Amino acid sequence: MFYKDTYISRRARLVSLLSGEKGLAIFLGNADSPQNYPDNCYRFRQDSTFLYFWGIDEPLFAATIDLESGKETIYGDDVDIDDIIWMGPQPSVASRAETVGVHSTAPYNAFFETVRSARKAGRPVHFLPASRHYNAGCLADLLGLSPRQVVSDGKKGCANASAALVKAVISMRLIKEDCEIEEIDKACDITYEMHTAARRGCRAGVPEQELVGRMEGVTLSKGWGTSFSTILSQHGETLHNPWHNAVLEDGKLLLVDAGAENNMHYAGDFTRTFPVSGKFTSKQKDIYNIVLSCNELAFEMAGPGKTYTGISRAVALNMLEGLKGLGLVEGNTGDMLEADVAGLFMPHGLGHNMGLDVHDMEDFGENLEGYDPGQARSPLLGLGSLRMARELRPGHVFTDEPGIYFIPALIEHYRKNGIGKDFIRFDRLESYKDFGGIRIEDDVLVMEYGARRLGRYRLPATVEEVEEDMKQNK
């Protein structure tokens, strides 16, 4: 937990951003989430915004701020003898509240009564979109809406949520405080160790699942767990491959996209792609070096005042230039971009915000957290998938993760529909249909001048660094 003053000043800032608003701002923490049956739950994860303002990392808490009187209240239940037998003695709700500078507490159910009374009295109730089924059910019931009406429609956000509250929270969580950056660095350090464990275990004949266990064992030993489901696959062309049921084979590339969540719940998120055998083929090296140059270009360009849309565009042009050098595309790269050629090779965006969530605040709606007001999404497949497009400011934390993929179904889709037909050498792509995909990802913090990569060490990145590192496996 951060110092008490951190939470007090965050809430004071929030209230000042909401000055002029009436009524109640409400914050519903998470409940435990059942794995099999109601009493057998996944590892508890608190709602990120609840953690940010109220710090309490336990299930079944809620909080309100009365925007007129300024009164802050935390709601939760003290334990009884039966709880003590099963869960041990616990601090009281009042003492937990005190550690984050809140002096008024009430039982958990009083949260629901408070919100109902406010609604009855015609007072505005400001809520954030729900990120889980339990919260959606509770909020829907409280507000007379359906569960679907209180969650974000992926990109646009939630029309019924409080626009003022959403905007204020995003503006605060977007710019990381020093104490947060320290935690993200720690999460990146654990992430570094996870990736190192995977590389050290990598050799032909080893099941992918074994490496996943090694990596996740590292982050469970040192932090909360994984910040997202580990991607570890010899099918790097599948962007979010959640399966790990193959066995490692010489000649293949292994893509590992994984991150730790540390004990304070901040995320790390790195990707590396390396040859199972320890040596790249020259064909693999050619594609790898284009991806690496894209990753480094984005990092070099990053700094205050640049937009991530602009950087993404430059990266796409750089990638097309590289592919042109290999003879896979031909023509003017600017024209190719407009014809959606880059999207064939990199159908995802260059990066996303990162913080308490690995896609930070995505539950508020991607357009709201990732785009400045008035910024429109590109209609193109690659650039239009960009989750983070904003003008960069000091304190922004995001990922830099270009990739090049050869997705047989997408190549067929382009060919069939004649997309990019003036530029793409489909004949030459034939021999790449079993290539897979390469992605290289670092986490970046925008500084007063320029930017820095997060975490104490950078994972091996160049062909030479990777091959040198993999010699240790012999």
Place this chain on the structure above:
Amino acid sequence: MFYKDTYISRRARLVSLLSGEKGLAIFLGNADSPQNYPDNCYRFRQDSTFLYFWGIDEPLFAATIDLESGKETIYGDDVDIDDIIWMGPQPSVASRAETVGVHSTAPYNAFFETVRSARKAGRPVHFLPASRHYNAGCLADLLGLSPRQVVSDGKKGCANASAALVKAVISMRLIKEDCEIEEIDKACDITYEMHTAARRGCRAGVPEQELVGRMEGVTLSKGWGTSFSTILSQHGETLHNPWHNAVLEDGKLLLVDAGAENNMHYAGDFTRTFPVSGKFTSKQKDIYNIVLSCNELAFEMAGPGKTYTGISRAVALNMLEGLKGLGLVEGNTGDMLEADVAGLFMPHGLGHNMGLDVHDMEDFGENLEGYDPGQARSPLLGLGSLRMARELRPGHVFTDEPGIYFIPALIEHYRKNGIGKDFIRFDRLESYKDFGGIRIEDDVLVMEYGARRLGRYRLPATVEEVEEDMKQNK
């Protein structure tokens, strides 16, 4: 996945158990469960009963059996090009259905339409209690009930669910098939390795969290993950301690209660308690040996025709006899039992059913899965907590997990309320208030004659075995 015939014959058996019932039996599989925001989810876990009858281990599937026509249908959506980019090519719903012997498929949403039409036509809709918030929300909406009305009240079950369907499913899942026992043995073998990893890493100065990561790394490497949240604590007196934030200290006992879920989603669940230093003190040894004798007595008594209530009673008497030998209680042990003295030292039951869930089928209601019709719960604190009370039959799988705990708050509760005051030597308990607790747990299968412990090897159990094993840490 098991052979196709396994699923076909399970469903045929279910239909025959439901002969005479009209209408539709419905099975709603699980959705992904959000960790932070809707697209960042915990590792997917299918609903156990859905796995049992329909085998498909992916989110957003459902199934129905028309009890009059016998028609079986699986509902799910085929992937589109966008899904392929992100998740890779997938088998069609029809081919997935074929692998479990189902020939009729429909889109996911048709499940909801089918149930609605059946209700409109006045046909009975047989459903099982929901075990997750998403499923509760869907079922409530479909059936015109509130989410609370479609989940079990912990012990009694769910009054609105189909009593006939619940009873039939319990009767089937309770008696494990040979193919299931093979999987439970595998889960126990991984569980054995988890515990071994914890013991090998155990020495003063090591953070508890580090051992948890080691253990969970093992099960993630070889299986699906943990069958429940790992308990690893030097406060063994807290029965379900989910915290791991202390550092190991010489002189303390470490209680480890943890289990693997294997790739077929069967559970293992072992507990051992051992000294951090590798050597028991004589005070620890005295209590340990009583617990071990209870564990072994239960195992020796287990066999067809015995009830687990009877075994639990014998174990409680044995424990009281041992505590009497140490001078902590005095008087007639039978009288002590009636005065709830055993509950002070062991406030939980001796064991629970185990299978696809670590507390198997607890989502149906503990009284329904754990008690034979007509069997009543004991009003006592210890025996009344028994989750599994049934008469044992070949194929039953359950845990054997006696414990002795010194819970300061519970000792105070007994003293204040005069419970067991004629038997308990509260004065002598004073010096045990920092003792902690000991539990020893194995998993047991009832055979045609007697019973066997599950898993290839038994974890070190006697004082000598544990101390000998811990010498490897030097």
